[in-house]
Amino acid sequence: MDIQAYIESGILELYVAGALSEKENKEVYNLMLQYPEILQEVLEIEAAIIKLTASVSPVKHNDKILQAVKAHLGLTGTNSNVIPMPKYNWVTYTGWAASVLLAIGLFWTTTQNNQLKTDIQIVKTQQELLETQIANAKSNLEEANTLISVLRDNNITKIPLAGQGNFSSTYANVYWDKQQQRIYLDAEGLPEPPEGKVYQVWSLTLNPLTPTSLGTIDNFITDDNKIFEIENANASEAFGITLEPAGGSETPTMEFLYTLGVVNAG
Structure with a gap:
């Protein structure tokens, strides 16, 4: 603006x-x-x-x-x-x-x-x-208090999401609370999306590769902390973030896959 x-x-x-x-x-x-x-x-x-x-x-x-x-x-x-x-x-x-x-x-x-x-x-x-x-x-x-409690909870799984392809300098972190079926996405490492575009978060199973949308981050620009709470009832094996047209997409646009991270089975 x-x-x-x-x-x-x-x-x-x-x-x-x-x-x-x-x-x-x-x-x-x-x-x-x-x-x-x-x-x-x-x-x-x-x-x-x-x-x-x-x-x-x-x-x-x-x-x-x-x-x-x-x-x-x-x-x-x-x-x-x-x-x-x-x-x-x-x-x-x-x-x-x-x-x-x-x-x-x-x-x-x-x-x-x-x-x-x-x-x-x-x-x-x-x-x-x-x-x-x-x-x-x-x-x-x-x-902030909620995030602190999440970071200190041993039952919370942290999944680092590394930058991919042309977006190798980007990064994010997912904190997965399986009991509450939700994730906390720390997207500080993502740049502001261009006008008409939004970030979309995906839960993935790997064999076969099946993406499930967890929704778009419509308030990315206005949120100062860049930390987003998202419901996730899926048996996720990985998480990814893509850049999509406003409103989101049914399937991820792989050319604009910004970050990806695999859940550590151990």
Whole structure:
């Protein structure tokens, strides 16, 4: 994803202004969680709006407005002790002045409400992100504790998967919990798949060679730890990982066999 192009598209300004649909708001929010650059840009936009709102506050223009009222009422004499006679009747003056004051009050109220809404949105966004970060940290801690217990369990079988052919520099490790019928795949040694492609994990029996799909790793790019828990009720004799089109394949594409490892019978 071209983050800079996305930022320059103008959609973040529409998000802050509340002009997007619910679906679009959700998409922007998810990208804020995934990309710190987008989150920072949203916060800067919101801060700029608050600053701009403050810069046009009517409080700063009270002197000019007062001078305009005085000019309209004919109160422009240099001698402050001399009050010139009005040119129109007082009802007209007071009505006009009241209208100006009412407009100032309405503008000030609107400005304050808009600033309050913006502040609330910023706080809400920050709170939601903090809650998400806490949830992610908790999830990562639980995942780390689970992995530690797996690594220390003598009943867990470790199967190293070595790189194959043109992908000899790649590697992975499978930790097989036969009792729980699941594996933990450590895929840190695999590069990010190209767009439109996914990694697919296979359980193999060797004689005859029979592959059984254990599914695709659709969240490979977004998963920071690159450790995936996968169900496996098969009597596996080997494990392999291939690169397949999005959605997976019925049989492995051997030209894109990245890693392969045989289960040690001993």
